[in-house]
Amino acid sequence: MATERRDSQEHILHLLKTRGPLTAQALADRLDITAMGVRQHLKRLAADGLVDHRDERSGVGRPARHWSLTARGDGRFPDSHADLTVSLLESVRTVFGAKGMDKLVAARTREQTGIYRERLDGRKPIAKRLAALAEQRTAEGYMAEWREDGDGTYLLIENHCPIHAAAQVCRGLCRSELDVFRDVLGGDVTVERTDHRLAGARRCAYRVAPAPDASRERRGRPV
DSSP: OHHHHHHHHHHHHHHHHHHOSBOHHHHHHHHTSOHHHHHHHHHHHHHTTSEEEEEEOOSSSSOEEEEEEOHHHHTTSOOTTHHHHHHHHHHHHHHHHHHHHHHHHHHHHHHHHHHHHHHHTTOOSHHHHHHHHHHHHHHTTOOEEEEEOTTSOEEEEESOOTTHHHHHHOTHHHHHHHHHHHHHHOTTEEEEEEEOGGGTOSSEEEEEEEOOOHHHHHHTSOO
């Protein structure tokens, strides 16, 4: 029973991490348990300081209670060797200055680009490229997923950032990742960041859209 309770609570934490604020009923629907059971789990998680709630009114009736992770709850999802990484980056900046940091970011960018190009090699449809990239990023700890929206664009979502602490010290890490995505996904798409954890969002998200048809644009120009 204790193991089952822990598993349910871990599932709740995972859903709040990947889906954002949810009501007890929404959690119950996803976990296939009763809303009463979910509320009991939430009560225990709140007592441990892992979740908190906000009441939102929508129309008439009682306000809906939306649950979300606290900073402590978010900390259950590891930031890979955060303290050591931050310390090393600060040492690089002290010893080698801004140019040294730039060289470090450039080296990481080259390494990422090579790995991702190999992972995406031969995949033509945008959806297959995104699926491969999301799988690779998930393996790296980003809890990544993707979806196709009704307007023909795609969304790449990263529910966790294992280098968040490092990115706060060296923001070039985030800028370089956007450049890497644009490079490896190819020139037939555009990639824009729509959500950014460093800007206060709970996740990072990227809008991927087919690029304008350059040949069609050229045909429309006067010769």
